[in-house]
Amino acid sequence: MDPEVTVLLQCPGGGLPQEQIQAELSPAHDRRPLPCGEEAITAIWETRLKAQPWLFDAPKFRLHSATLAPIGSRGPQLLLRLGLTSYRDFLGTNWSSSAAWLRQQGATDWGDTQAYLADPLGVGAALATADDFLVFLRRSWQVAEAPGLVDVPGGHPEPQLDLWLSARERTPDSGSLTLLHCATSGPQGQQALCPGGSPQHEDLAEELVVRELFSSVLQEICDEVNLPLLTLSQPLLLGIARNETSAGRASAEFYVQCSLTSEQVRKHYLSGGPEAH
Template sequence: MDPDISIMFQCPFMGELTQDKVQVEISPTYNRRVLRGHEQKIEDIWQQRRQEKPWLFDGAKFRFHSAKLENGTLTLRLGLTCYKDYLGTNWSAEATLLQQQGLADFDDSQAYLAEPLGVGAMLHTADNCFVFLRRSDQVAEAAGQVDIPGGHPEPKATVKDVPEESIQLEHLVGVLVVQELFSSILGEIRDEVNVPLESLSRPVLLGIARNNKSAGRASAEFYVRCKLTSEEVRQRYLIGGPEAQESTNIIFMKREDVLMLEENANGWRELCPSAKGGVKLYSLVCPQLD
């Protein structure tokens, strides 16, 4: 296994985990533990990153704690975190020390880390290609590398009339969180690739991969079919969507090449960890979705 990633959960081979087979358990137990000596460092890191990239903004995120598959239903255990804490913990130069302290204090290497749950999509076109994007130099992480469409599900999308900075766990409703998890990946595809939602299938969850380059941050990886051909997708991408600035180029790869990608040293090296996680899970699960 590539040291950049680890697979913490995968759907059974050729299986399907659709939205109706996923539930969430929300609890303050699943929030990040506070380490007093590091909290000011989080604030200092954030101020420095904002000076370097003024377009960065903080926001509430779902914090991934763990997952359990039982009787065909996947339960995700989630808390709340934010992007500022993510940069100040998972991306801190002291992330390894935080993991060691977490193990010592709670027998949990991720206890002091923000761990915002990401989403990514293995997007499969009508002519049997998968969609990859070359990340822009403006993005906060993995700049210039090849990725799959993705981002983060947003707590603010599940609540009404609550300012984002005021969102608390008690505002979150489990069924709406699951809905946001599955709908957010379709929204990311629409915004990054500029394909209409009506051209996309219902997402199937492949599993959850950890990005070891960002201290084990977890991402839910999905499989989505697109009714458009690769050339039709390319033309839509060239028009540009709301998040067109996040990438500089679109890349298409045949399914058979994707399944062999891990053996292609040069191609695999170009992928950022989130893309590696998606490709690995797709090759392990190989869903059959019409």
């Protein structure tokens, strides 16, 4: 097991579909105010902007906790407890030089190492081609998190945007594409989740939040790998992992099957897209 990754939760079977997931949004699931004040976050953000002026703040969902239903129970099989946070707070907590201290202090004050951390929920895809390859991307050098490293297609669900807003203004996450052979082998409609402004917990319908979670991973694949939506299967949630290099930030990991071969995927990628390089 990679020491930089902790498996927070593994879904049963081959993964859970969208209809088996339930979201619970509450201010109680937001991060706690920093014990030393919020000024440190502002200072870190301003320093980052001077070095990387293309960065921009945006609301994100915060994963507080996740609970699987008892085996054999009916109804939703997974409950996600979500709050709201921001990219700015992520850089000012999870990626700050005091992140280890914040985790220790969170455990002392609240019995939760993540209590003071932004912990924006990411999404990632194990994207399999028709000829049993997995798709990997090399991240751009212009992102704040893990620049230049190899990663799966992914990003973050967006609280304030349409589920299929084609003009998402994001920093590109991908720089080059890699296909690895593996041994094993309906699109969502557009609907505003919380268009514009700063979303509030009460503005976000929990059913639409789950839909955005699943839609966002497909949108990231379309944007980063330049694949047509109709070539992608409905995602299955495999589980949730914590990235220990960013102080335990959680990411929902999905399985998505593509109907194209690895060579067809490569050609689509090289022809370019909103975030394909």
